[in-house]
Amino acid sequence: MNYPEHIWHNGHIKPWAEATVHVMAHGLHYGSSVFEGIRSYATPQGQAIFRLTEHLKRLYASAKIYDMAVPYDLDTLAQGCRDVIRANGLEKAYLRPIAYRGLGGFGLSAETPVDVAIAAWHMGPYLGPEVLETGIDACVSSWQRFAPNTIPAGAKAGGNYLNGQLVAREARRLGFGEGIALASTGLLSEGAGENLFLVFDGALHTTPVSAALLNGITRNSLMTLARDAGLDVVERDMPREYLYLCDELFMCGTAAEITPIRSVDGRPVGNGKPGPVTRRIQDLFFGLFDGATPDKHGWLEKV
Ligand code: PMP
Numbered sequence: 001m002n003y004p005e006h007i008w009h010n011g012h013i014k015p016w017a018e019a020t021v022h023v024m025a026h027g028l029h030y031g032s033s034v035f036e037g038i039r040s041y042a043t044p045q046g047q048a049i050f051r052l053t054e055h056l057k058r059l060y061a062s063a064k065i066y067d068m069a070v071p072y073d074l075d076t077l078a079q080g081c082r083d084v085i086r087a088n089g090l091e092k093a094y095l096r097p098i099a100y101r102g103l104g105g106f107g108l109s110a111e112t113p114v115d116v117a118i119a120a121w122h123m124g125p126y127l128g129p130e131v132l133e134t135g136i137d138a139c140v141s142s143w144q145r146f147a148p149n150t151i152p153a154g155a156k157a158g159g160n161y162l163n164g165q166l167v168a169r170e171a172r173r174l175g176f177g178e179g180i181a182l183a184s185t186g187l188l189s190e191g192a193g194e195n196l197f198l199v200f201d202g203a204l205h206t207t208p209v210s211a212a213l214l215n216g217i218t219r220n221s222l223m224t225l226a227r228d229a230g231l232d233v234v235e236r237d238m239p240r241e242y243l244y245l246c247d248e249l250f251m252c253g254t255a256a257e258i259t260p261i262r263s264v265d266g267r268p269v270g271n272g273k274p275g276p277v278t279r280r281i282q283d284l285f286f287g288l289f290d291g292a293t294p295d296k297h298g299w300l301e302k303v
Contacts, residue, residue: 039255049302052078079111096120102114138180231277
């Protein structure tokens with residue numbers, strides 16, 4: 001990775017190399033961090049951050065779940081996001097705000113200071129350069145998502161991604177592009193870092209938040225865009241075999257954007273190629289950034 005020059009850390013833009021964490025920081029030992037992944041895009045009206053406010057609200061919600069007091073308000077972090085994009089001269093960016101328990105105690109319930117950083121860098125499609133076109137081959141993971149009332153799936157917290165790493169690394173080791181996890185119920189949950197949509201007879205079916213998943217902002221945006229375009233959207237529990245039986249399947253997330261899935265566990269999805277509903281959803285989503293899809297909901301927030 002080519003590191004960007006600057007980073008926002010505890011209220012200031014600093015050189016990248018100076019934004020360090022102590023080896024005894026609480027967050028490093030116990031996974032006590034909450035974070036966001038946000039993208040900005042170049043639009044005809046200038047660079048815009050996609051649903052910045054919504055992402056920062058989710059950061060505070062994740063912090064609330066873990067009883068972590070973020071020492072900056074939303075406007076300050078929003079400005080920090082804009083400042084770090086500008087400081088690095090990025091035309092479009094992936095932004096990573098993170099709040100973590102720092103140095104100040106070694107007990108699990110220690111009241112350490114909460115430190116905050118915001119990084120911004122250039123990131124292409126998360127699952128590979130051509131995958132938005134070609135799609136990926138996915139597998140169902142042997143690892144399942146955490147059960148309700150164990151680790152809260154609704155928080156985007158560092159520790160959750162131990163589970164995500166098991167799912168993603170197993171999939172890569174077996175030669176797949178991404179892994180899909182089942183919930184503790186055995187029903188479909190989500191990808192290692194993406195939500196799922198299945199298409200049956202032209203309608204979109206997505207797994208409900210009760211299936212131990214992160215309530216994705218891309219998922220929410222696609223549900224809205226699809227309904228605006230007159231498509232049916234259903235949130236429901238689905239069994240594993242629906243992955244093999246649906247007409248089309250795709251993953252979505254800030255990093256993965258809209259990635260078609262062309263096979264699961266070696267079985268082709270539909271005819272093994274990204275289908276028309278997936279293409280339509282990609283067009284609606286990416287159209288937000290070139291002006292083809294009107295920004296009816298005020299999702300583009302100016303840098
Ligand atoms: N699920 C998980 C586990 C994720 O890490 C992500 C990425 N943040 C998503 C779903 C998609 O969420 P979003 O669309 O808000 O990026």
